[in-house]
Amino acid sequence: MSLTSNTGEREQLAYIAAKAADSRVNVEIETEGMTLNIGPQHPATHGTLRIIAKLDGEQVISADPVMGYMHRGYEKLTEVRTYPQVTTLVNRIDWLGSFANEVPFILAAEKLMEVEAPPRAKWIRTILFEMSRISNNLLGLGDMAAQLGAVTPVFYAFRDREYVLNQVEAVTGGRFHPNFDRIGGLKDDLPAGWIESSKDAMVKMAAACDELETLVMGNEIFMARTRGIGIIPAEVGLEYGLSGANIRASGVDWDLRRDAPDGMAYDEVDWKVWTHPDGDSFARFWVRLQEMREGVKIVNQLLDSIPSGPVMAKVPRIIKVPEGEAYVETENPLGVMGYYVVSQGDLVPFRVKIRSASFNNVAVVPWVLKGVYVPDIISILASLYFILGDIDR
Amino acid sequence: MADTATEEPDAPPPSDDLREALLADFVGHLGDGIADSHLKPGDDLWIRVNPDAWGAAAETLRHKMGCQFFDFVSAIDWMPSPYGREMDAEVDTILAAANVEVEAAEAAPIVQGYAGGETRFQVFGRAINVVDKWGITIKADVPEDTLSVPTWINTYPGAAWHEREVHEMFGVSFDGNVDMRKLYLPTDFEGYPMRKDFPLLARRVKPWPGIVDVEGMPGDDDEEEAAESATEGASE
Amino acid sequence: MSTSLLAVELAYWSETTLRVIGGLVAILLPAGGLVYVYLFKMMSFMQSRLGPMEAGPYGSMQLLAEVGKWLQKEDIVPAKADRQVFMLAPFVVLISTFLLILVLPFGPDAWFVDLDTGIYFAMAVSSVSVIGILMAGWGSSSKYSLLGGIRAAGQLIAYELPMVLAVLGVVIQAGTLNMNEIVFAQANGEIFGIDLIGNPYILTQFVGFALFMVAIQAELTQPPFDMPVAESELVAGYLTEYSGLRFLLFFIGEFATAGVFSGIAAVLFLGGWYVPGLAPEHDLYNVLGPLVLMGKIFLISGLIFWFRFTYPRFREDQLQRLAWKYLIPIALLNIVATGVLKVVF
Numbered sequence: 005m006s007l008t009s010n011t012g013e014r015e016q017l018a019y020i021a022a023k024a025a026d027s028r029v030n031v032e033i034e035t036e037g038m039t040l041n042i043g044p045q046h047p048a049t050h051g052t053l054r055i056i057a058k059l060d061g062e063q064v065i066s067a068d069p070v071m072g073y074m075h076r077g078y079e080k081l082t083e084v085r086t087y088p089q090v091t092t093l094v095n096r097i098d099w100l101g102s103f104a105n106e107v108p109f110i111l112a113a114e115k116l117m118e119v120e121a122p123p124r125a126k127w128i129r130t131i132l133f134e135m136s137r138i139s140n141n142l143l144g145l146g147d148m149a150a151q152l153g154a155v156t157p158v159f160y161a162f163r164d165r166e167y168v169l170n171q172v173e174a175v176t177g178g179r180f181h182p183n184f185d186r187i188g189g190l191k192d193d194l195p196a197g198w199i200e201s202s203k204d205a206m207v208k209m210a211a212a213c214d215e216l217e218t219l220v221m222g223n224e225i226f227m228a229r230t231r232g233i234g235i236i237p238a239e240v241g242l243e244y245g246l247s248g249a250n251i252r253a254s255g256v257d258w259d260l261r262r263d264a265p266d267g268m269a270y271d272e273v274d275w276k277v278w279t280h281p282d283g284d285s286f287a288r289f290w291v292r293l294q295e296m297r298e299g300v301k302i303v304n305q306l307l308d309s310i311p312s313g314p315v316m317a318k319v320p321r322i323i324k325v326p327e328g329e330a331y332v333e334t335e336n337p338l339g340v341m342g343y344y345v346v347s348q349g350d351l352v353p354f355r356v357k358i359r360s361a362s363f364n365n366v367a368v369v370p371w372v373l374k375g376v377y378v379p380d381i382i383s384i385l386a387s388l389y390f391i392l393g394d395i396d397r
Numbered sequence: 398m399a400d401t402a403t404e405e406p407d408a409p410p411p412s413d414d415l416r417e418a419l420l421a422d423f424v425g426h427l428g429d430g431i432a433d434s435h436l437k438p439g440d441d442l443w444i445r446v447n448p449d450a451w452g453a454a455a456e457t458l459r460h461k462m463g464c465q466f467f468d469f470v471s472a473i474d475w476m477p478s479p480y481g482r483e484m485d486a487e488v489d490t491i492l493a494a495a496n497v498e499v500e501a502a503e504a505a506p507i508v509q510g511y512a513g514g515e516t517r518f519q520v521f522g523r524a525i526n527v528v529d530k531w532g533i534t535i536k537a538d539v540p541e542d543t544l545s546v547p548t549w550i551n552t553y554p555g556a557a558w559h560e561r562e563v564h565e566m567f568g569v570s571f572d573g574n575v576d577m578r579k580l581y582l583p584t585d586f587e588g589y590p591m592r593k594d595f596p597l598l599a600r601r602v603k604p605w606p607g608i609v610d611v612e613g614m615p616g617d618d619d620e621e622e623a624a625e626s627a628t629e630g631a632s633e
Numbered sequence: 634m635s636t637s638l639l640a641v642e643l644a645y646w647s648e649t650t651l652r653v654i655g656g657l658v659a660i661l662l663p664a665g666g667l668v669y670v671y672l673f674k675m676m677s678f679m680q681s682r683l684g685p686m687e688a689g690p691y692g693s694m695q696l697l698a699e700v701g702k703w704l705q706k707e708d709i710v711p712a713k714a715d716r717q718v719f720m721l722a723p724f725v726v727l728i729s730t731f732l733l734i735l736v737l738p739f740g741p742d743a744w745f746v747d748l749d750t751g752i753y754f755a756m757a758v759s760s761v762s763v764i765g766i767l768m769a770g771w772g773s774s775s776k777y778s779l780l781g782g783i784r785a786a787g788q789l790i791a792y793e794l795p796m797v798l799a800v801l802g803v804v805i806q807a808g809t810l811n812m813n814e815i816v817f818a819q820a821n822g823e824i825f826g827i828d829l830i831g832n833p834y835i836l837t838q839f840v841g842f843a844l845f846m847v848a849i850q851a852e853l854t855q856p857p858f859d860m861p862v863a864e865s866e867l868v869a870g871y872l873t874e875y876s877g878l879r880f881l882l883f884f885i886g887e888f889a890t891a892g893v894f895s896g897i898a899a900v901l902f903l904g905g906w907y908v909p910g911l912a913p914e915h916d917l918y919n920v921l922g923p924l925v926l927m928g929k930i931f932l933i934s935g936l937i938f939w940f941r942f943t944y945p946r947f948r949e950d951q952l953q954r955l956a957w958k959y960l961i962p963i964a965l966l967n968i969v970a971t972g973v974l975k976v977v978f
Binding site: 038040041046047062149150151152153154155156159160163220223225226228229377378379380381382 | 676679680681682776777780856857859860863864865866867868942943944945946947948949950951
């Protein structure tokens with residue numbers, strides 16, 4: 005393997021040895037490993053990720069993800085688009101949390117231009133951001149159950165997700181690609197009656213959380229399949245750049261919504277950062293579920309306290325961003341997403357580095373898949389919850 | 398379990414003292430390796446290190462300053478695009494300079510960003526201290542002759558894929574990272590797409606209408622102002 | 634169905650023809666019914682959708698449409714597959730199902746073959762499908778198929794044992810291996826001297842029933858024991874490379890076997906074709922019996938499919954652990970307890 009880390013490798017070897025001791029009976033028989041291509045077309049990778057797994061029986065000796073089947077070159081494309089046009093591109097990165105993709109880029113551009121969105125815009129931004137998270141997490145939770153063989157919960161997830169997507173659509177006109185965030189504010193104000201209908205949707209979301217919890221999380225087989233599987237220690241996770249719910253499931257209390265809330269309204273509401281000490285697949289599922297609950301709480305509070313006023317600050321019609329560099333990252337549904345924007349005073353960014361969450365989250369896959377069984381590949385991948393667009397950009 | 402809750406009072410912008418202390422700390426650890434630095438109060442800290450100290454900078458961050466979280470590694474090509482800044486003019490410059498080859502680039506000077514620099518390519522990376530909630534962006538020039546800098550993977554294993562991406566996109570290699578297969582691009586792809594002199598073919602074939610497209614919105618009474626600011630912008 | 638029912642002597646060829654037709658009906662009718670009722674409708678309703686609604690009233694003709702679709706599809710054999718083995722595999726699986734139905738009694742005189750070792754025979758031939766699945770897994774020359782086939786073999790062998798041991802309790806209590814006699818034993822039995830409903834062995838052999846249900850769930854490779862075909866891991870396991878008619882045969886085999894195993898469970902634990910209130914020797918059972926049995930088959934299949942649509946799947950090693958560490962010891966204890974109680978009472 006190419007990924008050689010002194011600390012990581014040692015722990016991994018110890019881990020494999022422990023695994024082998026109680027599971028491998030034919031340890032003295034040297035057999036030739038089998039190479040199994042999982043993907044690019046495979047039901048479990050929800051997208052076109054390919055994992056070349058070397059197997060000894062059903063045990064994984066090494067796993068090497070291969071990506072790029074969906075690479076669209078957004079970093080290059082942003083260099084020939086004006087700042088407002090970039091949002092159209094970037095909300096295709098993580099297509100399930102689309103609005104959330106736009107926010108960090110807009111915040112970076114706002115930082116360079118030294119404009120600030122009016123409070124109402126911040127509120128609506130945060131609401132839509134959390135709605136992205138809710139719809140994204142909901143699908144992730146349902147999908148994880150489906151990957152473990154329970155076919156039913158994912159249908160409930162798809163059904164309930166519509167309530168949120170309808171709300172997003174009512175504001176932005178797009179279910180998946182809102183392209184609603186603007187430098188200095190938002191494209192439009194909320195439609196009439198939206199706050200009430202959103203509250204109804206949030207009631208349904210809270211019910212969906214409870215339903216998933218009783219349907220999936222309490223299940224003995226689900227526990228057996230996820231508890232103690234795919235453990236990522238906090239240190240290893242951090243060194244691989246694991247972020248979001250995945251790293252909070254390893255006990256790292258770090259959430260950019262709380263720790264860097266600039267440009268958003270998170271510090272105006274009462275909520276909680278959930279962590280789990282275990283770091284296994286179950287913990288990741290659990291944290292994601294709790295974050296969805298928190299999301300409902302945040303949206304409800306914001307809907308109550310939404311200030312009046314304009315949704316757009318004064319910005320010039322033709323946006324020229326002054327020279328400089330800015331890096332803004334936000335806590336997106338999949339993890340930390342950041343845009344490093346370099347401007348040379350043009351209409352177009354000089355360079356945009358997109359730090360997407362899934363790319364780093366999947367980077368840990370070769371480490372964590374060593375020594376597990378083939379079925380656990382699937383449950384671990386599902387618990388890490390990545391979106392291919394977010395890996396390949 | 399986290400019980401840290403949330404409601405921070407109107408988060409005051411992180412004081413400059415914090416970042417100045419960080420800079421001093423970093424200088425203390427790395428010493429001569431540091432070439433330049435840039436501190437934007439309340440925002441971020443950029444430190445440019447010498448190419449040889451690129452690897453040591455990561456170790457300093459990880460082991461001496463507690464930046465456990467690896468954020469990213471990337472690179473930047475500071476050469477202005479030889480094809481012009483296409484969105485900068487009302488007529489796509491390429492239409493005018495269709496036959497002008499790369500020598501157009503020679504005229505435009507290379508202007509490096511924060512923390513300066515001397516070379517066309519720079520690598521930059523970032524790591525975050527998740528306990529004290531701050532991050533530092535490290536930059537380094539990439540020597541023109543070797544186009545390589547030390548690797549970060551011994552400190553941050555997560556950097557492996559980032560370095561592969563930088564390698565295929567910019568042609569910058571990393572000493573010590575042997576796995577330099579293509580990450581995104583097809584194996585037989587030639588060229589380094591993120592370099593500024595790599596043409597974006599779609600744009601070459603069909604120029605982007607760009608700025609010409611911008612129209613006033615219906616019911617917009619600030620059109621004059623907008624036009625004013627546009628001309629201002631153009632004249633700058 | 635059987636010669637005795639018609640009360641006329643038939644030539645050997647016509648008797649054989651009748652039996653073949655009867656066998657096909659007995660296999661396909663429950664299979665089709667299970668697919669429609671449970672796979673198409675119950676699963677859809679559980680997943681908040683309607684299921685097929687276009688073909689026929691309430692989608693009832695969907696099954697025919699599906700069969701037509703599969704028949705039309707090209708029968709693809711992978712280039713590197715072991716051709717004969719690959720093509721033969723679905724038939725081997727199906728043969729096991731047909732052999733199983735042979736010993737299933739539908740009424741006091743309605744049966745295909747009245748074997749004195751009926752249940753023993755059933756347990757034996759049910760293992761034949763393992764060979765077919767292994768053939769499919771190996772013959773496809775696909776890694777997914779191979780993994781699926783090997784998983785299936787390990788799983789089916791592991792669960793044969795608790796299944797047989799669970800049946801032993803019933804056999805001890807009934808004192809016979811003949812399946813029809815087991816029905817009679819239940820029909821004529823009594824519970825502490827009260828013979829209102831006979832003595833369906835689910836009451837005394839509830840441990841055996843639970844074990845048997847778990848075991849056939851695994852034998853049928855239904856979730857939570859569907860690792861051999863786990864669609865999210867192995868694409869479709871040993872079925873990955875199959876298409877057209879051969880896939881259809883596997884599909885029929887899966888549901889027909891579900892029906893037959895439910896039938897065996899009904900015979901062993903629910904009194905088979907017997908309904909309380911009508912003396913088991915009554916001739917009406919030769920007509921009523923198949924219907925009663927069908928009802929009980931649907932009842933038990935309902936359980937099987939309910940679990941199928943609800944549970945996530947185990948991992949291979951957890952499945953083996955369940956079989957060897959829990960099911961088999963419990964089954965052995967059950968046998969001991971049954972034997973002791975049999976002697977005591």
